[in-house]
Amino acid sequence: MVLAPMLIEASLWLAATVPFAQHWLAMRNWNKIELEYPENPNKELDKCVILLPVWNESLIIEKKLGNLSKQLGGPYHLVIIDSNSTDDTVNLCNRWIDNNPNAFASFQLIEMPVRLGKTTAVATAIDEIQAEKKFEYICMTDADATLAPKAISRLLGWFSDRTIGAVGALPRRIGSRSEERTHRKTFDALRVAESKADSTPFLEGSCMIWRTELVSSSDLNTKANADDAQIATAVRLQGLRSIVDENVWFEDLAPPTLKGQRRQKIRRGQGLQRLLISKRSRFFDKRLGVFSTILRREAYFHIISPLLYGGFVIAAATRWITIAIAGYPTGSLSTIHNVFTVLELISILAWMNGRFGLKIPYLSPFDTVYSGSEVLLVSLAKSSRGQSLHMWQQHSDVREILGKKE
Secondary structure, X not given: OOHHHHHHHHHHHHHHHHHHHHHHHHXXXXXXOOOOOOOOOOOOHHHEEEEEEEOOOOOOHHHHHHHHHXXXXXXXXXXEEEOOOOOOHHHHHHHHHHHOOOOOOEEEEEEOOOOOOHHHHHHHHHXXXXXXXXXXXXXXXXXXXXEOOOHHHHHHHHHHOOXXXXXXXXXXXXXXXXXXXXXXHHHHHHHHHHHHHOOOOOOOOOOEEEXXXXXXXXXXXXXXXXXXXXXXXXXXXXXXXXXXXXXXXXXXXXXXXXHHHHHHHHHHHHHHHHHHHHOHHHOOOHHHOHHHHHHHHHHHHHHHHHHHHHHHHHHHHHHHHHHHHHOOOOOHHHHHHHHXXXXXXXXXXXXXXXXXXXXXXXXXXXXXXXXXXXXXXXXXXXXXXXXXXXXXXXXXXXXXXXXXXX
């Protein structure tokens, strides 16, 4: 009786895990590819507009505007879109601009009459910018991100390469817990390798630039989040590459609590799952080259693999229930059972590493995979119940800390 759960358990674990190993091996080859920055890049700074979506950012908006005004190569054009803030964000924006009239080449503040989520705000701003027909590039950034001084000008240099349609920076996360640092390190390594191979479908909305003509508001699902990943993927589907520059960074603050980090990951996970499901018809599109493989594997990692790991847990529990009813196995089945028990214990410790940051050595990268799969399972469960997270609540503790930070 115990043999069937064992076989199911092993099959589910292998089916969930082997694709990760395949992707890591592929990454080793992809990382050998040189992603060369253009020589003597033509940085068309006056053709770039900064898009800043905000909602209730009164604690940090003045610092953000100060950071943007100090970007080398400026002054840049700035468009702020406010999602019907209920605090003093709009007044503070206008007052700061009045006190610093030369900080930006031009300034526009779009006020939405109701809050409809960040993706809707970004789509609305894209329509406004495209209607003006003045800007060839849109640089999107978040209010809680501090850009490196040369970030925008460096990223703009990539567009001298006509194959590049979007480019983003990597995060330097301040105050993150150990499990968050491991997660980010793994995530960043994936983005860099995918960029070298072809394109990454996931860029960071905290600092990214794309060619204005490539993305329209209709490309965005306004009932889902992960607007940045939606944009990056839309760019690649238009035929140009979407990459990260590992030499450009921005700083932001991770939620200081485990609960806050978890909430952030669940929200992000749901957005990426919805994006990947919507692009399923392109998983085997030969015209996309390596990118179709990347899309297909990311869909497996974000949707199929978490379900398989969930099945693995159920199969393991079933095996133990079977043993409790039928008795401890004997002979070779006893040896196999003991091996399974050790592997299950290692899996539990690896999950706890990623979930709670226990710092048990030698368990990476499984700690990230297991804890990430749990988060993605929760995202899938929320979606199955019709619960959309695109109207998310702010991490107020992050804003309070940033507001006090010099």
